Amino acid sequence: MAHTTKKAAVPAQAGATKPLRKFYAEIRVGDLHVDQTLDSARLFGTITSEDAGPSTQRKKDVAWTARLRKMWDPFSLLPAIVSLREDGRHYLLDGQHSTDVAVEKEGPDFLRDCMVYEGLSAEQEAKLFLAANRDRKAVKPFDIFRVSITAGDPRNTRILEEVESRNLGISGSTSANKIGAVQALTAIAVMDEKHAARDESGSLLYPLVLPGGRSPLIPQVLQVVEDAWGRTPATWEGMMLRAVAMVLDRNPEARLDRLSSKLAGHGKRKPLTVAQWKESSISNTVGGGGSSSRSAPLARLIVNEYNTGLTEQAVLLMHPGRPDKS
Structure with a gap:
């Protein structure tokens, strides 16, 4: 047990006064x-x-x-x-x-x-x-994710199940069939949790219970980007995944087929790539920002493109962060 007598705090000695x-x-x-x-x-x-x-x-x-x-x-x-x-x-x-x-x-x-x-x-x-x-080696997000699955972490277990529902996997690096953007997937899972049911103590219920009209975001986001660009490493870019999730989180009624078509640039002279979307987002971000901060202007660009050509107010998407339609 530690001593409980109250004394003035003293600094460590300049040199050791007794054997360590x-x-x-x-x-x-x-x-x-x-x-x-x-x-x-x-x-x-x-x-x-x-x-x-x-x-x-x-x-x-x-x-x-x-x-x-x-x-x-x-x-x-x-x-x-x-x-x-x-x-x-x-x-x-x-x-x-x-x-x-x-x-x-x-x-x-x-x-x-x-x-x-x-x-x-x-x-x-x-x-x-x-x-x-200072001298600890930083643990990579994927390594933390992988170990957390073994530990039975409910959020990460759900993330893995939702990714695998699209016949995809999660890895330390991105490939055609593996997603390396673990932090982006986690951010999307947290978006779902904002709307999910909780028990009397405030803890989330598992399996996750979402209100009517909402479906888990991760499978939807993965479907949208895959329909837009196919299965390539660039398709699973973290900033794009976050941005699409932000759009769908704000607009659960959005048409996924239209969203994919707009992302791909169908109807334009040249198809749009993930890199072009990112470049436009960076140019609209003060100071460049990181992946997370650039996702917000990217989401706004996506909403603008989705709404292009629509005239009926009821089907227009709202920008993330905007109040509900009156």
């Missing part, structure tokens, strides 16, 4: 502390005049904390890395955000597995902080 010892321990999350001078700016050498000074607090990533809160599972909580200092307190070197969520979800008495280092110097603490927060 490391061991595993279960520690109350309420007894895991954050050194307010142990911030990433100081350790990475990127202090600016705005955040310099010994009282600088470690910045909390609100978005990351919210994500951890949403997918909270005590079983999958990995050990935190902590430094046991001379003041008898345990200071977090890795696991600050998940510890915050553990306190919120389980209470301060929740016991967390920790890898404890005792007798660290300030330099050694900094090295461990860097190893935990």
Whole structure:
């Protein structure tokens, strides 16, 4: 158990004063502390005049904390890395955000597995902080997706089933019959979840229950782009998949055959390609943006093209983000 006596936080020693010892321990999350001078700016050498000074607090990533809160599972909580200092307190070197969520979800008495280092110097603490927060190899989205299927993740299991319903697969790289745009597929699945039924606790019901008039977006999107360009690697481009999904999410009554025809450029002198659509989207995006941000102007372009030649108000598509027709 961590000491609960309240003492002023003391920094790690400039040099180790005792032999380094490391061991595993279960520690109350309420007894895991954050050194307010142990911030990433100081350790990475990127202090600016705005955040310099010994009282600088470690910045909390609100978005990351919210994500951890949403997918909270005590079983999958990995050990935190902590430094046991001379003041008898345990200071977090890795696991600050998940510890915050553990306190919120389980209470301060929740016991967390920790890898404890005792007798660290300030330099050694900094090295461990860097190893935990900078020196990790980024995990590719597809690798996370593949493992999550084994873990029984309901969203990703549904994504795989919907893709396979089109006799396609998901892979780390895109080919004629494999989709590599895992992040785009996830974004589309989230669009469906906005409309899906939930239980009394607010959790999604599985299999997903959508209101009348709505069908899962992924099979529709894949049908539309395949009918437009066939099965080629370019067909499964993530930005295009997102954009088509945005159009259909806003307009579930859209005619898929007309949408495919407009995307392909039928009736024009030359067929339209995915690359041409992307190029037009980028030119309409301030600062270029990323794949996600460019999908919104691309969706607007698609809606404009779909509506070209239509005169009846009732069949016109609405741009994503626009209010309902009055």
